[in-house]
Amino acid sequence: MAIAKRKFDSLVIGAGGGGLRAALQLSRAEATVAVVSKVFPTRSHTVAAQGGMNAALANVLPDNWHWHMYDTVKGSDYLGDQDAIEYMCRAASHCVIELEHSGVPFSRLDNGKIYQRPFGGQSQNFGGDQAARTCAAADRTGHAILHALYQQNIRAKTHFFDEYFAVDLLKDDEGYVLGALVLDIETGEPLIIEAKTTLLATGGVGQLFRTNTNARINTGDGMAMALRAGIPVQDMEFFQFHPTGIAGKGMLITEGVRGEGGYLINKDGERFMERYAPHARDLASRDIVSRAIAIEVREGRGCGPRGDHVLLKLDHLGADVIHKRLPGIRETAITFVHVDPVDTPIPVFPTAHYTMGGIPTNRFGQVVAPLGQLVEEPVPGLYAAGECACVSVHGANRLGGNSLLDIIVFGRAAGNHIIGYLQENHYHRPLHADSVDRGMQRLARWDQQGDGESVDNLRMELQREMENHCGVFRTAEVLQDGVVKIKAIEQRLQHARIKDHSKIFNTARIEAMELENMVDLALATVISAQARQESRGAHSRVDFPERDDVHWMKHTLFFKEGYKLDYKPVRTKPLSVDSFPPQKRVY
Amino acid sequence: MQFLIYRYNPDTDSKPYMQQYTLPEIEPGMMLLDALLKIKASLDDSLSFRRSCGEGVCGSDALNINGRNGLACITPLKSLKEPVEIRPLPGLPVIRDLVVDMTQFYQQYRAVKPYLTVHDPEPEIEYEQTPEQRDRLDGLYECILCACCSTACPSFWWNPDKFRGPAALLQAWRFLADSRDQATAERLQDLTGAYSLFRCHTIMNCVDVCPKGLNPTKAIGNIRKLMLKTQL
Ligand SMILES: Cc1cc2nc3c(=O)[nH]c(=O)nc-3n(C[C@H](O)[C@H](O)[C@H](O)COP(=O)(O)OP(=O)(O)OC[C@H]3O[C@@H](n4cnc5c(N)ncnc54)[C@H](O)[C@@H]3O)c2cc1C
Ligand code: SF4
Numbered sequence: 001m002a003i004a005k006r007k008f009d010s011l012v013i014g015a016g017g018g019g020l021r022a023a024l025q026l027s028r029a030e031a032t033v034a035v036v037s038k039v040f041p042t043r044s045h046t047v048a049a050q051g052g053m054n055a056a057l058a059n060v061l062p063d064n065w066h067w068h069m070y071d072t073v074k075g076s077d078y079l080g081d082q083d084a085i086e087y088m089c090r091a092a093s094h095c096v097i098e099l100e101h102s103g104v105p106f107s108r109l110d111n112g113k114i115y116q117r118p119f120g121g122q123s124q125n126f127g128g129d130q131a132a133r134t135c136a137a138a139d140r141t142g143h144a145i146l147h148a149l150y151q152q153n154i155r156a157k158t159h160f161f162d163e164y165f166a167v168d169l170l171k172d173d174e175g176y177v178l179g180a181l182v183l184d185i186e187t188g189e190p191l192i193i194e195a196k197t198t199l200l201a202t203g204g205v206g207q208l209f210r211t212n213t214n215a216r217i218n219t220g221d222g223m224a225m226a227l228r229a230g231i232p233v234q235d236m237e238f239f240q241f242h243p244t245g246i247a248g249k250g251m252l253i254t255e256g257v258r259g260e261g262g263y264l265i266n267k268d269g270e271r272f273m274e275r276y277a278p279h280a281r282d283l284a285s286r287d288i289v290s291r292a293i294a295i296e297v298r299e300g301r302g303c304g305p306r307g308d309h310v311l312l313k314l315d316h317l318g319a320d321v322i323h324k325r326l327p328g329i330r331e332t333a334i335t336f337v338h339v340d341p342v343d344t345p346i347p348v349f350p351t352a353h354y355t356m357g358g359i360p361t362n363r364f365g366q367v368v369a370p371l372g373q374l375v376e377e378p379v380p381g382l383y384a385a386g387e388c389a390c391v392s393v394h395g396a397n398r399l400g401g402n403s404l405l406d407i408i409v410f411g412r413a414a415g416n417h418i419i420g421y422l423q424e425n426h427y428h429r430p431l432h433a434d435s436v437d438r439g440m441q442r443l444a445r446w447d448q449q450g451d452g453e454s455v456d457n458l459r460m461e462l463q464r465e466m467e468n469h470c471g472v473f474r475t476a477e478v479l480q481d482g483v484v485k486i487k488a489i490e491q492r493l494q495h496a497r498i499k500d501h502s503k504i505f506n507t508a509r510i511e512a513m514e515l516e517n518m519v520d521l522a523l524a525t526v527i528s529a530q531a532r533q534e535s536r537g538a539h540s541r542v543d544f545p546e547r548d549d550v551h552w553m554k555h556t557l558f559f560k561e562g563y564k565l566d567y568k569p570v571r572t573k574p575l576s577v578d579s580f581p582p583q584k585r586v587y
Numbered sequence: 588m589q590f591l592i593y594r595y596n597p598d599t600d601s602k603p604y605m606q607q608y609t610l611p612e613i614e615p616g617m618m619l620l621d622a623l624l625k626i627k628a629s630l631d632d633s634l635s636f637r638r639s640c641g642e643g644v645c646g647s648d649a650l651n652i653n654g655r656n657g658l659a660c661i662t663p664l665k666s667l668k669e670p671v672e673i674r675p676l677p678g679l680p681v682i683r684d685l686v687v688d689m690t691q692f693y694q695q696y697r698a699v700k701p702y703l704t705v706h707d708p709e710p711e712i713e714y715e716q717t718p719e720q721r722d723r724l725d726g727l728y729e730c731i732l733c734a735c736c737s738t739a740c741p742s743f744w745w746n747p748d749k750f751r752g753p754a755a756l757l758q759a760w761r762f763l764a765d766s767r768d769q770a771t772a773e774r775l776q777d778l779t780g781a782y783s784l785f786r787c788h789t790i791m792n793c794v795d796v797c798p799k800g801l802n803p804t805k806a807i808g809n810i811r812k813l814m815l816k817t818q819l
């Protein structure tokens with residue numbers, strides 16, 4: 001049976017903020033664009049982002065992009081690439097203004113300008129006083145941005161393939177990426193989408209961990225597609241644990257709460273962050289606050305009957321501020337823990353949140369890999385942006401408010417670079433049938449009948465093992481054990497079966513393919529973590545407590561084949577300013 | 588806990604039926620979505636429904652729950668009478684089980700041109716908007732397009748192709764209410780005619796069911812008022 005085919009100039013996989021920003025750039029340039037998303041675009045996870053997006057607009061306090069750059073480099077624990085960081089921080093203000101012009105309903109100051117709130121890790125004047133750099137639409141900034149971008153794409157007549165699941169990339173023998181094989185979830189029919197360029201914007205893989213702040217759809221599909229196409233993933237050992245997920249449940253309570261003046265207390269009512277970060281206190285970087293909470297709990301100063309969490313206090317902000325600036329988290333706290341933060345503190349604990357690692361790209365969004373002689377060569381026709389990519393602007397630890405910025409800046413940059421590529425590459429390259437076979441086999445594999453382990457049990461086991469073996473604090477022994485356990489799950493997955501073999505809206509099959517993707521990324525994460533013998537940013541090794549710039553100031557690359565690791569240097573040279581050399585990180 | 592769930596797979600079923608499931612263990616604080624996920628994981632992987640965020644912000648899992656539209660992920664099990672009867676959103680074609688075809692709903696949304704339209708050249712800084720002007724967008728921009736409201740609206744059931752429905756009209760007002768938007772005349776023009784706006788008989792079902800506490804009826808009233816004012 002012949003598989004149906006569609007042809008576009010450009011294919012964008014993922015309709016979160018990253019994908020939609022790129023698509024908008026392309027549609028406005030009159031390229032034909034197909035956006036494929038496994039959920040209707042406004043259901044993408046960007047919708048859940050709360051606190052805001054960083055840009056040195058200086059609407060509230062003095063600010064400039066260079067200070068923002070310094071904070072981001074320091075926040076990254078000097079693993080971020082300084083050319084990309086300079087580019088992002090310089091572009092930030094313009095990108096926020098563009099969003100505002102597209103209709104984003106930012107909160108406002110009395111003078112009519114965009115409201116900005118303080119967030120963690122922000123400073124004025126290279127490490128001085130707290131800055132207020134995060135542009136916010138109450139605590140629903142992601143929702144506001146995602147909807148506005150979708151709306152402008154409607155206007156620009158972007159083609160949407162809603163509820164299509166991307167299975168695999170299509171490549172030719174010379175390594176060009178020529179589109180993707182996708183599955184129409186509604187009908188169960190495969191479809192080939194041919195395109196001169198393909199952009200992966202599929203988001204992160206928060207579902208690797210049992211308690212996480214992420215949506216169920218955040219299974220890292222794009223990163224796994226890249227791995228299967230022979231492309232490595234970079235810096236996967238750096239997974240961010242957000243200090244304030246609702247304890248035991250995982251829903252996020254934005255850092256914006258602490259930005260507005262909320263703070264953490266232990267069972268003695270002590271504002272313990274003063275001990276860990278005397279200057280920035282509750283607004284220290286996330287890795288630092290998360291470790292502090294974990295230590296408080298471990299040393300017996302946790303709250304609740306089991307002493308397994310700390311409390312986030314914000315009642316002193318007053319009902320007005322909470323209603324105006326934090327209505328969404330109030331709703332969440334009431335719904336999920338029956339706590340109204342207007343009078344009662346919220347129980348919180350560090351929760352898996354953000355994938356710093358991802359598909360290696362340069363600052364134009366081109367996917368780069370060691371293809372031949374060089375450590376970084378563009379993979380022709382392939383781009384990546386957003387949480388699935390690793391530019392790397394976040395290095396070992398992302399600052400709050402920098403991810404919405406990342407997806408917009410690099411979604412846009414990728415769009416622009418693609419426009420240039422299309423001007424030089426007028427024709428689709430021929431697609432050979434055999435490149436489609438691998439993806440079709442992947443689909444067929446789940447038609448196998450008979451008994452086997454359940455996909456859902458394996459998923460839960462994977463999440464538990466990752467939480468136990470690759471959490472906030474790590475050691476060689478525990479990681480080694482984790483590698484063994486995850487490899488065993490990889491083996492068992494070969495024998496898993498689903499019972500539902502029908503075509504129409506078969507979500508069991510989708511979940512099975514998502515689990516395949518997650519297992520590959522779990523391996524990438526533990527194996528990269530086991531190898532890295534130092535503590536940097538979110539990767540905290542009890543057996544190697546210090547950062548080791550001599551041996552480890554370099555990016556990890558993990559390949560699927562043979563679980564191979566490779567390394568490449570950090571780009572310490574910015575575009576125009578002086579480099580920020582590594583220093584001890586104090587907040 | 589007992590559940591009665593609407594099942595229909597066009598591949599194999601000639602007509603829909605209700606299937607009973609029992610979950611022996613219900614933990615405190617469990618939401619209806621947790622129960623559905625548990626049923627799918629442990630009893631029947633062929634049960635099909637949409638879900639994503641699990642916290643009431645993405646709008647994926649709107650269902651008809653004991654006769655009332657709502658989001659499964661923020662509906663506590665303990666608020667529900669047994670057996671919990673779960674059906675797809677009413678009035679839209681069923682694709683499979685609890686999954687409905689939302690095309691008409693989305694088309695009505697697109698039809699109100701839900702995007703900020705400004706004719707003047709763009710300044711290099713943000714458009715200014717006072718906090719009071721911005722306040723007018725509260726209660727409008729938060730819509731998650733879950734379709735609880737439109738699929739509870741009798742006027743939408745009878746004319747889903749012509750009546751815009753509460754969700755789309757709420758968005759129409761969201762842009763009319765935005766001090767930055769410059770397409771008021773066109774927007775109002777698009778909404779004249781017997782159906783697109785005036786099929787609303789202020790029955791308020793939409794307001795009752797909106798999981799985000801939004802008020803489409805009021806928005807519709809505001810559009811009507813503005814129409815009258817501009818005609819005078
Ligand atoms: C609760 C929460 C709050 C946050 N708050 C903030 C904040 O305040 N500030 C900030 O800067 N950052 C925040 N973040 C981080 C930020 O929101 C995300 O990193 C960012 O939105 C990711 O955007 P994205 O476009 O890369 O991916 P996503 O928005 O995750 O979109 C991924 C897209 O890819 C599609 N997709 C995935 N796999 C497939 C497939 N196989 N086939 C087809 N389509 C596929 C999905 O359907 C979706 O459309 C927050 C994150 C969370 C979890
Ligand atoms: S008030 Fe109007 S829009 Fe709302 S349910 Fe009734 S008829 Fe429908």
Ligand code: SF4
Nearest residue numbers: 730731733734736797
């Ligand atoms: S108005 Fe409310 S019920 Fe209607 S689609 Fe929006 S959020 Fe859902």
Ligand code: FES
Nearest residue numbers: 639640641646660
């Ligand atoms: S799963 Fe997102 S609203 Fe319920």
